[in-house]
Amino acid sequence: MPSEFELIDRYFNRPTAHTTLGVGDDGAIIRPSPGMELVISTDMLVVGTHFLSDADPEALGWKTLAVNVSDMAAMGAQPRWALLAAALPAATESWIEKFSRGFFCCADVFGIDVIGGDTTKGPRNFCVTILGEVPPGSALLRSGAQPGDQIWVSGRPGRAALGLAHMQGRTVLHEPVLGECLAALHRPQPRVTLGLSLRGIANATIDVSDGLLADLGHILKSSGVAAKLAINMSPEPSLDRECYLAGGDDYELLFTSPPSRHADVAALSASLSLALTCIGNVEAGEAGQIDLRDADGQPIEIGHSGYDHFG
Numbered sequence: 378m379p380s381e382f383e384l385i386d387r388y389f390n391r392p393t394a395h396t397t398l399g400v401g402d403d404g405a406i407i408r409p410s411p412g413m414e415l416v417i418s419t420d421m422l423v424v425g426t427h428f429l430s431d432a433d434p435e436a437l438g439w440k441t442l443a444v445n446v447s448d449m450a451a452m453g454a455q456p457r458w459a460l461l462a463a464a465l466p467a468a469t470e471s472w473i474e475k476f477s478r479g480f481f482c483c484a485d486v487f488g489i490d491v492i493g494g495d496t497t498k499g500p501r502n503f504c505v506t507i508l509g510e511v512p513p514g515s516a517l518l519r520s521g522a523q524p525g526d527q528i529w530v531s532g533r534p535g536r537a538a539l540g541l542a543h544m545q546g547r548t549v550l551h552e553p554v555l556g557e558c559l560a561a562l563h564r565p566q567p568r569v570t571l572g573l574s575l576r577g578i579a580n581a582t583i584d585v586s587d588g589l590l591a592d593l594g595h596i597l598k599s600s601g602v603a604a605k606l607a608i609n610m611s612p613e614p615s616l617d618r619e620c621y622l623a624g625g626d627d628y629e630l631l632f633t634s635p636p637s638r639h640a641d642v643a644a645l646s647a648s649l650s651l652a653l654t655c656i657g658n659v660e661a662g663e664a665g666q667i668d669l670r671d672a673d674g675q676p677i678e679i680g681h682s683g684y685d686h687f688g
């Protein structure tokens with residue numbers, strides 16, 4: 378059995394690219410780029426709540442960092458540093474090696490230095506703290522939506538929830554949709570380039586982690602506004618529609634921007650080869666209220682709007 382320190386050294390200590398002092402001391406030392414603001418966020422993944430005990434360790438490693446990177450994307454920040462606090466039931470090296478591979482694969486893709494953390498024995502639990510940089514005053518917030526803004530979403534929300542439904546036997550998917558849905562569930566792609574490009578374009582931004590309606594609700598409440606959505610879907614309840622509106626775990630970006638920026642958003646979609654769909658408008662009204670319609674203007678009723686750990 379490797380000791381705690383051997384484990385850290387073998388699996389969580391990698392060379393850093395832009396860090397003064399990384400793993401190995403009682404604290405790390407970072408040097409933010411001159412004049413930049415730091416954006417800091419933390420997110421935890423707990424066995425039984427966020428992943429199953431038999432989850433693929435490499436995919437889990439990727440996702441553990443990716444969901445944190447997504448928070449940086451939603452803030453319009455360039456992700457730079459991360460710390461990993463890990464509780465592990467045992468020092469099973471094959472499992473930890475795969476987890477570490479997925480985790481550092483994500484770190485490499487997004488240019489993130491892993492600068493420290495904590496390792497302890499316990500039910501599997503991973504808590505990442507991530508730091509990113511933005512020019513002063515240019516971070517994207519939830520609170521800036523204005524009446525008249527268009528509401529946009531990237532990619533195709535609902536894929537992750539559909540993949541989960543397939544895995545749990547609640548639906549049967551077929552290729553190529555099956556592959557797309559499982560990839561969305563296991564290997565979410567945080568929209569960092571989109572987030573950086575939305576600085577100066579978006580008035581409010583959030584990443585879709587709780588479900589499209591729930592996360593839109595967060596923007597609307599923070600901004601003190603309402604919204605009218607026109608969803609190009611049948612008004613008949615279906616798993617696909619429910620996943621789209623209330624699925625969560627997608628890590629797409631949901632944002633609002635003035636109609637005068639419509640062409641800029643369309644150009645971004647083309648240059649990033651990423652679908653950006655306008656799904657409605659912000660309106661003056663009761664904060665958080667969402668008027669949901671299908672493509673023909675008929676009202677859509679939806680039972681629950683997203684994931685709430687204590688709801």
Ligand code: ADP
Nearest residue numbers: 385389400401402403461463492493494495496
């Ligand atoms: P301390 O004795 O101060 O609690 P630790 O023994 O927990 O320090 O950790 C030793 C070093 O390894 C520290 O620099 C810490 O940041 C780093 N570290 C511990 N666990 C991890 C991990 N899972 N991933 C990355 N770095 C880690």
Ligand code: MG
Nearest residue numbers: 401402403404
């Ligand atoms: Mg110490």
